[in-house]
Amino acid sequence: MPPELGLAVDAGHPDYSMLTVEGEVDVYTAPLLRQKLVELADSGVSRIVVNLEAVEFLDSTGLGVLVAALNRLRRQDGDVELICSQARILRVFEITGLTKVFTIHQSLDAVSSAAPA
Secondary structure (H helix, E strand, C coil): CCCCEEEEEECCCCCCEEEEEEEEECCCCHHHHHHHHHHHHHCCCCEEEEEEEEEEEECHHHHHHHHHHHHHHHHCCCEEEEECCCHHHHHHHHHHCHHHCCEEECCHHHHHHCCCC
16 A cells, blocks of 8 residues: 655645645655646646655655656746755755755745745
């Protein structure tokens, strides 16, 4: 049985929609994440903040989904930003050089105080 993936959208922010991800993002669950990000982009959201604080594991498939969403939103003059303070998840972004591509916030408060992209 594939691991569970929790996805919760919070559109109650004036400048962005937040997608909170819980569990493991891997080859089995990444399609669910992709679908949710596409739905948000198609609904007209221009700034998506993906909260990865409750993610236990993130593989290359999950990274690919996040990069594809970022590319899609940037083509629409939008952005995808991340919330992540976990060293083991941040390490994946550092190794792949994606810390230079994504805006990564240490907390929700950091997002709230950041100017929209």
